[in-house]
Amino acid sequence: VLTDDIYYRLVYGDAAFESVAAVAPELDGRWVMINGVSKTYAMTGWRVGWLVSTPAVTKAAANLQSHLTSNVNNVSQRAALAGLTGPQDRVEAMREAFDWRRRMMVKTLDGLANVECPEPLGAFYAFPDLSWYAFKVGGDIALTNLLLDRAGVAVVPGEAFGAPGCARLSYALGDAQLEEGLERMAKALGELAG
Numbered sequence: 001v002l003t004d005d006i007y008y009r010l011v012y013g014d015a016a017f018e019s020v021a022a023v024a025p026e027l028d029g030r031w032v033m034i035n036g037v038s039k040t041y042a043m044t045g046w047r048v049g050w051l052v053s054t055p056a057v058t059k060a061a062a063n064l065q066s067h068l069t070s071n072v073n074n075v076s077q078r079a080a081l082a083g084l085t086g087p088q089d090r091v092e093a094m095r096e097a098f099d100w101r102r103r104m105m106v107k108t109l110d111g112l113a114n115v116e117c118p119e120p121l122g123a124f125y126a127f128p129d130l131s132w133y134a135f136k137v138g139g140d141i142a143l144t145n146l147l148l149d150r151a152g153v154a155v156v157p158g159e160a161f162g163a164p165g166c167a168r169l170s171y172a173l174g175d176a177q178l179e180e181g182l183e184r185m186a187k188a189l190g191e192l193a194g
């Protein structure tokens with residue numbers, strides 16, 4: 001079992017992260033857990049991640065990786081170490097900031113006519129169902145293009161996730177920007193509704 005635990009520190013409400021090794025001891029080491037610094041320490045772009053598995057798997061992965069990417073540069077390694085071993089209070093502060101943005105975004109989207117937005121329990125994305133609007137303009141790719149052109153808001157079409165009619169919105173940006181983006185999006189959708 002391969003798990004991508006990159007958002008393990010970004011969970012909300014009653015949700016709790018559990019690693020596959022802890023919840024399924026019967027798997028007896030037949031797991032590969034992937035993690036990294038990108039989300040927890042807002043270090044996207046530093047390109048530092050790792051996997052945890054049995055010695056045989058980690059050795060094979062290291063052999064493969066050494067021929068694919070050579071290594072992780074020293075600066076990134078030092079920066080990742082500073083994140084992992086330094087004070088962790090900023091991680092919780094960021095989680096709380098994301099939690100506020102999450103609730104604000106979901107409330108705003110869910111309050112729009114013909115939109116339903118389930119509450120995400122982890123990561124930093126909302127995934128509203130915009131199919132009423134997508135249907136009007138000929139699909140969710142057309143709708144995301146329209147939002148980009150008319151509102152200047154970039155969202156990822158749900159089709160990319162096997163959920164046509166939906167869209168993925170990131171709330172990993174400043175509160176003011178987020179509020180403005182949502183306002184513009186609401187206006188553009190409102191115009192579509194007529």
Ligand SMILES: Cc1ncc(COP(=O)(O)O)c(C=O)c1O
Nearest residue numbers: 004006036038044045047048049
């Ligand atoms: C689910 C998931 N896993 C892993 C990553 C890895 O990020 P990076 O390539 O920056 O380490 C990302 C980042 O977008 C992600 O969303």
